[in-house]
Amino acid sequence: MNAYVGTATSRVDGRAKVTGAAKYAGEFSANGLVHGFVVEASIPRGRIVRIDTDEALKVAGVLDVLTHANRPPLADKDDAWKDEVAPEGSPFRPLYDDRIKFNGQPIALVLAEEWETAKFAATLVRIDYEQDEFVTDLEAERGSANEMDKPHKPRGDAKAALAATGLRHEADYLLPTEHHNPMELFATTTVWDDGRLTVYDKTQGVQNVQKYLCSVFGKKPDEIRVLSPYVGGAFGSGLRPQYQVVLATMASLALKRSVRVVLTRQQMYGLGYRPMTIERVALGAGPDGTLDAITHEAIAMTSRYEDFSRNDTGWAEQLYKSPNTYFSHKLVDLDVATPCDMRAPGAATGVCALECAMDELAVALKLDPLELRLKCYSDRDQSEDLPYTSKQLRECYARGAEAFGWSRRDPTPRSMRDGKELVGWGMATGVWEALQMPVAVRIVLTANGHAEVSCAASDIGTGTYTIVAQVAADALGLPIENISVRLADSTLPQAPVEGGSWMAASSAHAVLAAAEDIRQELARLAKAMPDSPLADIDTHNVTLANGMIASNGKNAAAVSIADVMRHSNLERIEKEKLNEFAEDKSHARNTHSAVFAEVTVDEELGVIRVTRVVSAVAAGRILNTKTGRSQIMGSVVWGIGMALHEETQMDHRFGRIMNANIAEYHIPVNADIHDINVIFVDEPDERINKLGIKGLGEIGIVGVPAAIANAVYHATGKRIRRFPITLDKLLE
Amino acid sequence: MADTTIPEPIPINLVVNGERRALEIVPWTTLLDALRDRLELTGTKKGCDHGQCGACTVLVDGRRVNSCLTLAVMKDGAEITTIEGLARDGTLHPLQQAFIDHDAFQCGYCTPGQICSAAGLLAEGRARDADEIRELMSGNLCRCGAYPNIVAAIEQAMSRS
Numbered sequence: 027m028n029a030y031v032g033t034a035t036s037r038v039d040g041r042a043k044v045t046g047a048a049k050y051a052g053e054f055s056a057n058g059l060v061h062g063f064v065v066e067a068s069i070p071r072g073r074i075v076r077i078d079t080d081e082a083l084k085v086a087g088v089l090d091v092l093t094h095a096n097r098p099p100l101a102d103k104d105d106a107w108k109d110e111v112a113p114e115g116s117p118f119r120p121l122y123d124d125r126i127k128f129n130g131q132p133i134a135l136v137l138a139e140e141w142e143t144a145k146f147a148a149t150l151v152r153i154d155y156e157q158d159e160f161v162t163d164l165e166a167e168r169g170s171a172n173e174m175d176k177p178h179k180p181r182g183d184a185k186a187a188l189a190a191t192g193l194r195h196e197a198d199y200l201l202p203t204e205h206h207n208p209m210e211l212f213a214t215t216t217v218w219d220d221g222r223l224t225v226y227d228k229t230q231g232v233q234n235v236q237k238y239l240c241s242v243f244g245k246k247p248d249e250i251r252v253l254s255p256y257v258g259g260a261f262g263s264g265l266r267p268q269y270q271v272v273l274a275t276m277a278s279l280a281l282k283r284s285v286r287v288v289l290t291r292q293q294m295y296g297l298g299y300r301p302m303t304i305e306r307v308a309l310g311a312g313p314d315g316t317l318d319a320i321t322h323e324a325i326a327m328t329s330r331y332e333d334f335s336r337n338d339t340g341w342a343e344q345l346y347k348s349p350n351t352y353f354s355h356k357l358v359d360l361d362v363a364t365p366c367d368m369r370a371p372g373a374a375t376g377v378c379a380l381e382c383a384m385d386e387l388a389v390a391l392k393l394d395p396l397e398l399r400l401k402c403y404s405d406r407d408q409s410e411d412l413p414y415t416s417k418q419l420r421e422c423y424a425r426g427a428e429a430f431g432w433s434r435r436d437p438t439p440r441s442m443r444d445g446k447e448l449v450g451w452g453m454a455t456g457v458w459e460a461l462q463m464p465v466a467v468r469i470v471l472t473a474n475g476h477a478e479v480s481c482a483a484s485d486i487g488t489g490t491y492t493i494v495a496q497v498a499a500d501a502l503g504l505p506i507e508n509i510s511v512r513l514a515d516s517t518l519p520q521a522p523v524e525g526g527s528w529m530a531a532s533s534a535h536a537v538l539a540a541a542e543d544i545r546q547e548l549a550r551l552a553k554a555m556p557d558s559p560l561a562d563i564d565t566h567n568v569t570l571a572n573g574m575i576a577s578n579g580k581n582a583a584a585v586s587i588a589d590v591m592r593h594s595n596l597e598r599i600e601k602e603k604l605n606e607f608a609e610d611k612s613h614a615r616n617t618h619s620a621v622f623a624e625v626t627v628d629e630e631l632g633v634i635r636v637t638r639v640v641s642a643v644a645a646g647r648i649l650n651t652k653t654g655r656s657q658i659m660g661s662v663v664w665g666i667g668m669a670l671h672e673e674t675q676m677d678h679r680f681g682r683i684m685n686a687n688i689a690e691y692h693i694p695v696n697a698d699i700h701d702i703n704v705i706f707v708d709e710p711d712e713r714i715n716k717l718g719i720k721g722l723g724e725i726g727i728v729g730v731p732a733a734i735a736n737a738v739y740h741a742t743g744k745r746i747r748r749f750p751i752t753l754d755k756l757l758e
Numbered sequence: 759m760a761d762t763t764i765p766e767p768i769p770i771n772l773v774v775n776g777e778r779r780a781l782e783i784v785p786w787t788t789l790l791d792a793l794r795d796r797l798e799l800t801g802t803k804k805g806c807d808h809g810q811c812g813a814c815t816v817l818v819d820g821r822r823v824n825s826c827l828t829l830a831v832m833k834d835g836a837e838i839t840t841i842e843g844l845a846r847d848g849t850l851h852p853l854q855q856a857f858i859d860h861d862a863f864q865c866g867y868c869t870p871g872q873i874c875s876a877a878g879l880l881a882e883g884r885a886r887d888a889d890e891i892r893e894l895m896s897g898n899l900c901r902c903g904a905y906p907n908i909v910a911a912i913e914q915a916m917s918r919s
Contacts, residue, residue, distance in 0.1 A: 036858050043863055045854065046802070047801070052804075053800035141795060142784060142791070209803070209867040209899065256866065258803070288804070290807065488864070653861060656861045659903060663905065687806065687810060688810045689808070695905075696908065701906075
């Protein structure tokens with residue numbers, strides 16, 4: 027029965043969110059709560075010579091100032107600091123020693139009875155540094171980049187092919203550092219209970235944080251419990267445990283009290299970010315538009331202590347047919363914090379460069395950009411030469427182009443106008459992975475026809491509460507109002523961090539698996555009832571619907587679930603199941619999109635507006651068309667920000683971020699966003715998993731910045747390869 | 759040697775969601791922190807503390823303000839409406855219902871500020887169409903990017919008020 031899956035069901039946590047009842051990490055209270063305020067380093071590299079906390083400690087209400095010199099014990103091996111998603115290297119340890127590794131590094135925590143007191147006292151902490159030489163400029167250090175040890179297999183001889191090709195396009199595209207800027211400030215509240223800690227943390231993975239805290243502080247698993255019932259956005263910034271959770275826990279252990287640490291918006295620029303990347307793409311093609319060479323080399327920044335890198339270049343390898351290819355990914359070590367995942371890491375940047383380059387090639391070939399994509403289209407994953415579990419990208423191009431009106435495009439740049447404004451139309455392809463992970467779910471069905479479904483997974487605004495309720499309601503044959511969902515508590519059944527677009531498929535199938543056990547238990551009990559109409563059933567062949575258990579097929583019979591449980595003297599049936607997906611390397615698993623964008627450009631002022639975006643997405647079965655559409659729409663907004671607004675700017679003389687706030691780091695506001703049309707292309711997929719789900723968290727952003735950049739070129743005849751495309755670059 | 763003394767609390771009264779609340783409050787406490795930390799009304803959100811994001815928007819004597827840029831002592835005697843005060847007897851305010859109907863949020867963190875700001879906007883009577891809603895709601899950032907749904911929700915509430 028599918029009463030809910032595939033429908034436009036409203037969020038089950040909607041009421042809590044519109045009434046202010048939903049509580050986020052920094053909003054839990056406790057008796058005698060202590061407030062912590064972070065003091066951060068103002069140099070990018072060096073050593074703390076002296077921290078003077080005397081004045082801060084004189085302020086009435088200040089309890090302590092923790093520094094590397096007086097903190098409680100911390101683990102001293104790198105392995106203890108490695109969380110579930112840590113990259114290679116030596117993870118950052120807050121207040122561990124006197125070394126400064128990046129500007130904005132936390133170096134002291136002021137603890138006071140009131141937040142304002144802690145904040146004031148923090149201004150009185152005096153620090154003397156010994157500064158070392160530092161570098162923070164990726165472009166200047168480009169020559170010192172190191173090749174990653176996971177090179178892609180080259181195909182043919184790309185260098186020779188490029189030299190011999192009829193037409194080639196080669197350019198650098200520069201994607202700047204970006205910060206996630208979720209609306210909620212990073213925060214942790216610890217509740218101290220006689221040595222046991224309940225930790226409310228802003229995180230995408232409560233079990234990841236719980237294991238990390240236990241290993242960092244040498245605690246037993248039952249001494250620390252981590253919860254994040256609501257997360258005010260994260261977009262990757264909450265995948266790894268962030269330093270405020272270490273500081274709050276440390277302070278709790280030091281004072282034996284409950285503690286809250288909330289970072290300021292400025293301090294959040296000391297966390298992870300999308301690393302600035304130089305993407306060099308070269309394409310060679312014959313006059314008919316078939317590619318004979320692709321090379322894509324990415325040079326990205328990382329910290330000196332960890333090697334963070336993501337797949338920027340593999341998308342070109344996978345998407346388009348070309349006999350000769352070469353890919354490389356290099357890293358430059360800088361005196362900065364380690365980057366981290368940010369919505370569609372690698373793809374948002376790498377595909378942006380690739381799809382801008384494809385547009386430039388189309389211009390050079392005098393081919394329609396969409397036609398060029400179709401010439402190079404591949405029904406097989408080109409990197410591994412594998413078929414896809416499903417790939418309806420061709421349909422995305424067709425449906426998107428039709429909805430957008432692409433056939434009416436005049437290919438000549440500067441040819442389309444609306445009054446005194448130039449109009450440009452651009453398009454691009456999007457691609458992301460369809461991943462799935464082991465997840466466990468517990469279902470408790472009670473005799474009153476209610477079910478509680480629980481799992482440690484987080485809902486960071488993605489809609490996990492809602493889709494879990496939908497799948498459970500359908501599988502158990504209950505109205506959705508009778509399902510309650512508990513998430514994001516480390517004591518609940520196993521879940522990985524919420525990321526990579528894997529949680530929808532992973533949690534949905536875990537719900538199905540646990541519900542299957544409930545169904546079989548009910549069938550067994552129903553069969554055993556005296557004079558049961560289901561005495562002869564196959565327990566594997568029953569359906570739960572409308573509060574009844576019914577045999578399938580001809581001569582169907584049914585009894586109410588309430589009767590079954592009453593006869594069996596059961597108040598509740600509880601089943602917990604870990605769902606693992608069978609490994610299948612025979613097929614590639616991806617989501618795809620075709621993005622079409624319209625911009626208008628005021629030539630006198632250089633103002634660019636994105637007036638229309640059509641995003642046609644093929645991502646398997648859509649569990650919830652309402653929340654799914656919102657996810658794609660929100661991703662398009664992110665793509666608009668990436669194309670036109672977002673850039674973390676570093677003053678390399680001081681190795682310090684200049685715009686660490688959300689007035690000068692521009693994110694799109696309401697007035698920046700106009701018509702966004704999301705189309706879900708039908709993509710049945712019986713191979714990928716039972717429900718045919720692929721996930722939607724990332725695919726919506728991929729391709730959007732390139733489609734907009736290509737539209738700006740079409741409007742103005744100016745090709746801007748250094749993102750974001752701000753008006754000063756158009757006026758130059 | 760810096761001055762390490764902290765200011766003395768001052769008694770004030772706020773009428774919050776129709777209820778008189780007496781507070782002893784230090785002058786440097788913002789209305790936002792007074793609501794969240796002293797009155798445990800955590801529905802009003804802190805997103806930047808600098809008046810840049812609008813998550814802290816509440817209604818003060820019917821007008822929308824950024825409570826992070828307002829010192830609590832400045833509002834002695836004022837009527838404050840927060841997100842917790844919009845529903846009546848368990849029935850959602852039309853804007854709250856419209857936000858659910860149009861899926862005008864994802865993570866929900868900017869939502870109380872968006873709804874309070876929209877309530878202020880409706881009272882101002884200045885927005886007549888979608889373009890004006892977009893412009894006059896641009897002080898409320900939404901990082902999940904729910905803007906088109908926020909505009910649709912406000913249009914729904916506008917048409918029914």
